Amino acid sequence: MLGKDDALSNNFENLNNIAEQRDSSLQASSKRKDEDKAPEPERDESSMALEEYLASRLQQIGEASSEHKEIKGLRTGNGWDSNQVIEQVYKIEPISMKRAVEIALSSNRNLKERMARLLGRRRQEGNIIGTPAVEFVPIWKVKGFHECYYIRTNSYRVNVRSDVVGVEVEGKGRDLILERKHLRFVPSAIIDRFQMLGSFLGNESKYFVVSEVTELAATKSEAEIAISGAGRPLDADEEMMLTSWRTKRIFDTADLRGRGASVRVRDSTLSKESVLQKFREKVVRMPDRFKQILSSKLEITELKLIYVPFVRVPVQKGLVPRDVIINASSGELAGKDLQELLG
Numbered sequence: 295m296l297g298k299d300d301a302l303s304n305n306f307e308n309l310n311n312i313a314e315q316r317d318s319s320l321q322a323s324s325k326r327k328d329e330d331k332a333p334e335p336e337r338d339e340s341s342m343a344l345e346e347y348l349a350s351r352l353q354q355i356g357e358a359s360s361e362h363k364e365i366k367g368l369r370t371g372n373g374w375d376s377n378q379v380i381e382q383v384y385k386i387e388p389i390s391m392k393r394a395v396e397i398a399l400s401s402n403r404n405l406k407e408r409m410a411r412l413l414g415r416r417r418q419e420g421n422i423i424g425t426p427a428v429e430f431v432p433i434w435k436v437k438g439f440h441e442c443y444y445i446r447t448n449s450y451r452v453n454v455r456s457d458v459v460g461v462e463v464e465g466k467g468r469d470l471i472l473e474r475k476h477l478r479f480v481p482s483a484i485i486d487r488f489q490m491l492g493s494f495l496g497n498e499s500k501y502f503v504v505s506e507v508t509e510l511a512a513t514k515s516e517a518e519i520a521i522s523g524a525g526r527p528l529d530a531d532e533e534m535m536l537t538s539w540r541t542k543r544i545f546d547t548a549d550l551r552g553r554g555a556s557v558r559v560r561d562s563t564l565s566k567e568s569v570l571q572k573f574r575e576k577v578v579r580m581p582d583r584f585k586q587i588l589s590s591k592l593e594i595t596e597l598k599l600i601y602v603p604f605v606r607v608p609v610q611k612g613l614v615p616r617d618v619i620i621n622a623s624s625g626e627l628a629g630k631d632l633q634e635l636l637g
Contacts, residue, residue: 438595
């Protein structure tokens with residue numbers, strides 16, 4: 295009689311044989327179709343390495359102890375090492391300074407003055423008392439996924455027909471379990487007392503349990519985050535409002551310049567590693583129950599540092615000076631939430 299490890303190895307060997315037969319048949323059937331097509335690109339080296347690693351671990355899985363849940367395995371993908379991820383830097387083209395000044399002056403008028411302006415009456419206008427300043431605020435945006443292959447043990451319930459009185463699986467007899475089900479609205483005391491009524495209102499099923507089954511399982515999760523350079527998370531609406539405009543890739547902060555205004559570029563207080571760590575905390579979802587982790591792939595598909603422009607226009611009406619802050623991406627006045635990005 296085969297031992298536990300031998301039986302487990304045979305199971306995986308049978309699975310591998312089935313996979314090889316399937317691949318051979320698929321290759322044979324697709325060979326004729328591919329004769330007139332251009333050759334397919336070679337597989338990614340990391341994917342090939344993952345397949346080889348999984349195959350080798352499946353051959354050794356009988357050696358793993360179910361009592362020791364070791365989180366050891368092959369880590370693939372660029373997300374585990376920040377040095378392997380290169381950020382792409384973008385800027386959003388701001389509106390013209392002329393348009394920004396018009397918006398700032400119109401924002402300084404109250405309802406009474408606007409009505410008077412429509413009626414052609416002259417009212418006291420606000421004045422620009424300084425040079426408008428453009429402030430570029432950094433926004434991080436990250437996309438990616440985590441994929442995990444792992445081994446776990448499980449048990450299966452196998453239902454059998456009512457006429458089955460014995461079951462043998464792989465040379466080993468299995469205990470049959472009889473389960474009797476009744477309608478919920480009938481009290482169990484009545485069912486137990488009246489046998490004929492019980493057989494009429496209930497049914498019986500038989501099953502056996504296959505335990506200590508080893509499974510190869512996989513889980514995958516995707517995520518996307520946007521966060522300000524100061525560490526403030528942005529929801530989907532805020533991120534869309536700030537970064538969905540005229541975006542242009544740049545390669546040097548010297549490209550962040552404008553005409554007719556002074557320019558200030560905010561530095562990100564969050565490092566690239568800190569941003570990626572926040573992303574890992576969101577996307578990496580290890581299985582709750584496992585015997586051994588075979589591989590854990592974390593892939594960053596997008597890492598952007600986007601500089602969003604705000605225009606600060608100093609305006610004075612009467613004796614009260616104030617700064618009007620404009621979202622220079624959309625040309626709208628910045629609300630309190632967006633002004634928090636400026637600090």
